[in-house]
Amino acid sequence: MIQAEATKAGPPEAHSFLTFYIGQETYGVQIEAVREIIGVQPITPLPDVAGHIVGVINLRGRVIPVMCVRTRIGLEKVPTTSRTCIVVVMVGEDTVGLMVDTVSEVLEIPDSKVDSPPRVGLGSRHFLKGLGHDEDSVRLLIDLPVLLGQPAAKAA
Numbered sequence: 001m002i003q004a005e006a007t008k009a010g011p012p013e014a015h016s017f018l019t020f021y022i023g024q025e026t027y028g029v030q031i032e033a034v035r036e037i038i039g040v041q042p043i044t045p046l047p048d049v050a051g052h053i054v055g056v057i058n059l060r061g062r063v064i065p066v067m068c069v070r071t072r073i074g075l076e077k078v079p080t081t082s083r084t085c086i087v088v089v090m091v092g093e094d095t096v097g098l099m100v101d102t103v104s105e106v107l108e109i110p111d112s113k114v115d116s117p118p119r120v121g122l123g124s125r126h127f128l129k130g131l132g133h134d135e136d137s138v139r140l141l142i143d144l145p146v147l148l149g150q151p152a153a154k155a156a
Contacts, residue, residue: 014110017132019139020087020100022070026139028107028132029098033089033144037103040084050149057086057097064088066097072147073127091144098147107132107139114141 017028018037043055043066052072056063066086071077083102088095109132117128129143 014108016106016108017139017141018087018106019104020085021102021104022073022100023075026104026137027069027100028109028139028141029087029089029144031106033091035088035090035095038086038088038097040080040086040099054099059088059097062095064095064097066099067148068099069147070099070101089144091148094148096148109139109141 016031018031018034019026019028021027038059041057043057045055046053046065052068054066054068056065068077078101080099081101084099085103086097086099087103088097090096113134114130114132117131127143127147128140129146130141132139132141
């Protein structure tokens with residue numbers, strides 16, 4: 001009887017995240033939003049835009065804005081390297097390139113291993129959706145609509 005109850009409940013819910021580094025910290029975005037990962041290519045700057053918008057790229061005939069995640073979260077801008085990548089994400093109808101220091105891996109993180117971010121002292125980290133953790137590390141999980149400056153989704 002107890003075994004049947006456990007089977008009914010099913011496995012714990014888990015979500016897949018593409019993880020990447022900004023400095024020494026590991027961040028993650030839900031894999032469902034990721035369209036592709038590309039190397040840095042020529043970026044056309046735009047006048048009179050937020051400082052974290054580095055410009056636009058032409059991706060196979062489609063013009064896509066590129067955001068520097070590093071400067072968006074309040075860190076100092078650094079030169080691009082051979083490891084710098086653009087993670088192309090789609091949120092709603094918007095396609096945006098997220099410039100990151102380097103891509104790490106795709107991880108499945110169970111809901112039981114995701115905590116809410118602290119409610120106090122976040123400052124520029126208000127874009128965090130959660131903190132994914134295991135025995136020895138914490139991954140900062142990004143709320144993409146908030147990072148992109150879109151209205152937050154309402155809870156169901």
